[in-house]
Amino acid sequence: MSEEFQIQTIDAPDVIAVEKSFEAGAFSVPKNLAASYASIKEIMSNEGLAQEGSPYAKYLDLKWDEVRTKSMFMLMVSTMFQKHKVVAGIPVRADGNETSSAQTCFGEKKYLKFSHFGPVTNSLASYKKAAIWAHDNNVKLGTFSVESYVGVQRGEDPKAAETEIFIPLARS
Numbered sequence: 676m677s678e679e680f681q682i683q684t685i686d687a688p689d690v691i692a693v694e695k696s697f698e699a700g701a702f703s704v705p706k707n708l709a710a711s712y713a714s715i716k717e718i719m720s721n722e723g724l725a726q727e728g729s730p731y732a733k734y735l736d737l738k739w740d741e742v743r744t745k746s747m748f749m750l751m752v753s754t755m756f757q758k759h760k761v762v763a764g765i766p767v768r769a770d771g772n773e774t775s776s777a778q779t780c781f782g783e784k785k786y787l788k789f790s791h792f793g794p795v796t797n798s799l800a801s802y803k804k805a806a807i808w809a810h811d812n813n814v815k816l817g818t819f820s821v822e823s824y825v826g827v828q829r830g831e832d833p834k835a836a837e838t839e840i841f842i843p844l845a846r847s
Contacts, residue, residue, distance in 0.1 A: 680801065682789040682808050687841065690728070692780040693718055694764040701755045708732055711763035719767060722775045728766035729839075731823045733781070735760040737842075739816045742799075743806035750799055781821065786841040787814065795822065795838050805842065817843030 695711040712730055719726065742750065767777045787809060791801040802820070809816050823839040 680789065680804050682787060682805060684814075684844065685786055685788045685841075687781070687784055687786045689779050690764075690766050690781055691768075691777050692731075692764040692766045693724065693776045694733075694762050694778075694780055696760070696762045698758050698760050700758055704732075704759055704761060707761065708763050712765065715763065715765045718776050719765065722777075724767040724775055724777055725770075726765055727768040729823045729825045730763070730765050731821050733762040733764065733819055733821045735762065735819045737816075737818055737820055739806045739809065742802055743810050747800065747803065750803065754799065781843070785844040787816065787844060788839065788841050791838045791840060792835065794834050795824070795836075798822070798838060798840070801840065805840070809842075815845035817845050819843065 693715045695714055697707045697711060699707045718724075741753070745753065762780075764780055767775075787805060789801060789805050791798040806816070808814075819842075821841040823841070825837050825839050
């Protein structure tokens with residue numbers, strides 16, 4: 676699916692979610708995400724929490740100058756061979772369950788928002804476009820991104836699915 680790249684800044688509301696953190700190499704991230712989502716769904720079931728939105732992955736410690744300035748080849752190589760700090764999450768409706776594992780995970784901030792269409796494994800080009808856009812528009816980015824897998828949640832083929840990507844704006 677070829678969609679025009681559109682980018683915007685938005686105010687995001689708080690998101691209540693159950694999260695699990697892990698560290699893994701690029702080739703292990705999908706397997707770790709699947710295991711984390713399964714573990715989170717078990718916690719949700721045990722605690723009577725209902726899903727309220729698409730599963731997401733939060734990638735920590737991103738270096739936007741490297742994303743912007745490295746060639747796509749070098750970006751792919753460095754991404755493949757580094758350990759990634761990742762937080763898997765599923766938004767939930769907490770309904771006042773004070774003892775649950777659900778917590779406010781992000782929100783009430785300004786974010787850069789854009790969509791990637793196609794396999795999430797090909798999202799580096801979209802990240803690079805966003806980093807260049809932010810630099811050209813004098814927008815400072817925070818140190819993590821959140822990928823929300825909305826297309827997969829809607830049952831779309833993962834090879835053509837939409838991934839919404841959110842990057843917090845750094846506070847000046």
